[in-house]
Amino acid sequence: MGKFLLVTIQVDLYDRLALNLETDLANMVNKTGARGVLIDISALSIVDSFMGRILGNIGTMSKIMDAESVVVGMQPAVAITLVELGLELKGVSTALNVEKGMQLLHTKVGSFEDEEKEEDADDNSIE
Amino acid sequence: MIIVLSKDAMAIQKEQDVVPFRNRVKEYAVKIGMSLVNQTKLITAASELVRNMLKYGGGGSTLIEVISKGRENGIRLTFADKGPGIKDIPLAMQDGYSTGKSLGLGLPGAKRLVSEFDIKSTPGKGTTVTVIKWKNG
Amino acid sequence: MSVNTSKLLQKERKKILELWMKNQLADDSLRDDLMTNEELRVQSDELLTALTKSVNDKNLSNHQSSDFDQVFEILSGISITRARQGYSPRETGAYIFSLKDALLEVLQDEITDPTELFRVSMGISRLLDSFGVTTFETFIKGREEVILRQTDEITEISTPVIQLWDGILGLPIIGTLDSSRTQVVMENLLQRIVETGSSIAILDISGVPAVDSLVAQHLIKTINATRLMGAECIISGIRPEIAQTVVHLGIDLSNIVTKATLASALKYAFSITNLEVRKTVKTKTTF
Numbered sequence: 001m002g003k004f005l006l007v008t009i010q011v012d013l014y015d016r017l018a019l020n021l022e023t024d025l026a027n028m029v030n031k032t033g034a035r036g037v038l039i040d041i042s043a044l045s046i047v048d049s050f051m052g053r054i055l056g057n058i059g060t061m062s063k064i065m066d067a068e069s070v071v072v073g074m075q076p077a078v079a080i081t082l083v084e085l086g087l088e089l090k091g092v093s094t095a096l097n098v099e100k101g102m103q104l105l106h107t108k109v110g111s112f113e114d115e116e117k118e119e120d121a122d123d124n125s126i127e
Numbered sequence: 128m129i130i131v132l133s134k135d136a137m138a139i140q141k142e143q144d145v146v147p148f149r150n151r152v153k154e155y156a157v158k159i160g161m162s163l164v165n166q167t168k169l170i171t172a173a174s175e176l177v178r179n180m181l182k183y184g185g186g187g188s189t190l191i192e193v194i195s196k197g198r199e200n201g202i203r204l205t206f207a208d209k210g211p212g213i214k215d216i217p218l219a220m221q222d223g224y225s226t227g228k229s230l231g232l233g234l235p236g237a238k239r240l241v242s243e244f245d246i247k248s249t250p251g252k253g254t255t256v257t258v259i260k261w262k263n264g
Numbered sequence: 265m266s267v268n269t270s271k272l273l274q275k276e277r278k279k280i281l282e283l284w285m286k287n288q289l290a291d292d293s294l295r296d297d298l299m300t301n302e303e304l305r306v307q308s309d310e311l312l313t314a315l316t317k318s319v320n321d322k323n324l325s326n327h328q329s330s331d332f333d334q335v336f337e338i339l340s341g342i343s344i345t346r347a348r349q350g351y352s353p354r355e356t357g358a359y360i361f362s363l364k365d366a367l368l369e370v371l372q373d374e375i376t377d378p379t380e381l382f383r384v385s386m387g388i389s390r391l392l393d394s395f396g397v398t399t400f401e402t403f404i405k406g407r408e409e410v411i412l413r414q415t416d417e418i419t420e421i422s423t424p425v426i427q428l429w430d431g432i433l434g435l436p437i438i439g440t441l442d443s444s445r446t447q448v449v450m451e452n453l454l455q456r457i458v459e460t461g462s463s464i465a466i467l468d469i470s471g472v473p474a475v476d477s478l479v480a481q482h483l484i485k486t487i488n489a490t491r492l493m494g495a496e497c498i499i500s501g502i503r504p505e506i507a508q509t510v511v512h513l514g515i516d517l518s519n520i521v522t523k524a525t526l527a528s529a530l531k532y533a534f535s536i537t538n539l540e541v542r543k544t545v546k547t548k549t550t551f
Binding site: 013046075080 | 142143145146149153163164166167168170171174175178222232233235236237239240
């Protein structure tokens with residue numbers, strides 16, 4: 001309980017890889033019983049409609065598996081472009097950086113787990 | 128009047144070609160000194176259009192050009208496929224319309240991200256999309 | 265008898281320069297406040313040397329010739345600097361046209377054959393006219409650059425992002441929000457959010473004269489982009505008439521936190537970041 005998954009996307013993904021990430025993450029949430037998923041996209045130079053959809057899917061998917069998800073570290077240029085593109089990523093929680101994302105996850109997952117607040121972050125980096 | 132300063136053609140056949148193509152576009156955008164936000168917009172638009180070309184046109188050819196008009200420099204991208212073409216262009220340009228399972232933001236979204244957008248399509252023959260992003264546009 | 269224009273001009277270069285300088289110094293439009301006579305002489309000498317070197321009987325009638333590239337380059341440089349220094353177009357024009365007078369005067373003295381004099385004079389005259397046109401073109405270009413730079417500066421200055429508190433940014437927007445300005449506002453704001461690690465941004469629109477659906481759309485875009493970055497956005501400074509137009513236009517601001525004043529927005533920002541402002545009770549302190 002109280003486990004968080006930390007996913008750092010380090011390179012721009014093509015569509016198939018992004019889909020793999022979605023599947024892998026669903027399996028990982030299930031296997032580890034994680035209560036929170038943190039996706040760090042600070043290294044992504046663009047997020048297009050496909051990647052946006054994947055991020056949204058991960059959010060909804062985690063939700064129905066009883067886990068919260070937060071997308072962190074979006075670059076300003078990426079945020080401006082997404083808005084212009086018409087993608088608001090409704091239903092996806094965001095935070096400025098990993099640290100703030102962790103805080104947000106803690107508040108979201110609930111205070112009743114305060115005693116075991118260990119940050120057992122699994123680094124599931126995708127190369 | 129538009130002057131073409133350099134030309135670079137690239138064929139897109141499979142998904143793995145997309146990221147190298149985006150990087151190539153970025154190289155040229157950086158070369159002409161485009162701001163980071165405009166670079167990102169251009170590359171995102173390129174990504175949407177390349178995906179469309181792969182998905183509906185079965186791949187095709189792209190052309191990256193550095194162009195100049197008066198005191199403005201810019202990048203022109205051309206995406207040409209020999210796919211089934213688009214019957215109703217105004218419909219395809221509508222937000223949220225998609226024949227596939229996507230969000231339907233590809234064409235209209237890409238149009239909002241660039242300075243100039245042109246689409247020509249003949250059903251049964253193929254589709255050509257040309258976009259221009261000015262350095263400061 | 266045909267005259268070798270190139271040789272003639274090179275031989276008489278000194279004399280032309282003296283005449284030209286005399287013309288320039290005698291002219292009312294001389295700006296000795298902007299440039300000393302010595303600098304002017306150096307500048308004039310450079311241009312004249314380039315001209316006498318490149319001109320010959322062949323290209324005299326063809327001023328498109330690439331032989332003159334260097335002359336045009338020097339001339340453009342001079343006009344642009346003058347535009348920036350604040351010369352008027354007339355003063356810049358007088359510079360090049362006084363050279364024409366000097367050249368024609370020397371030609372008149374040196375060439376005796378009337379047909380030849382006419383031919384060479386016409387050529388020189390045309391050439392100098394095209395120089396004049398270039399001068400104006402570059403002069404205006406120089407001015408345009410000044411204007412463009414100032415426009416950039418104004419947009420830059422008019423959208424300051426200030427840190428109100430640790431983690432709270434303020435952005436007072438003065439004037440109309442159009443799409444290009446929204447772009448600048450958004451970029452500045454998001455950049456500062458990253459730099460300062462702020463989680464709240466307050467957009468104060470007290471200084472925006474009117475909010476129509478387009479302005480509202482720009483505001484909503486800015487707010488959405490801020491949210492994508494993981495920061496909260498509050499709009500403050502909604503005047504009664506603005507509230508009224510927003511309702512009449514049917515603009516939906518229900519998903520956005522709006523406050524009447526910057527003070528109440530700040531208060532709200534404090535409360536969501538668990539900060540408290542208290543009045544301290546003064547007690548006598550001894551040192």
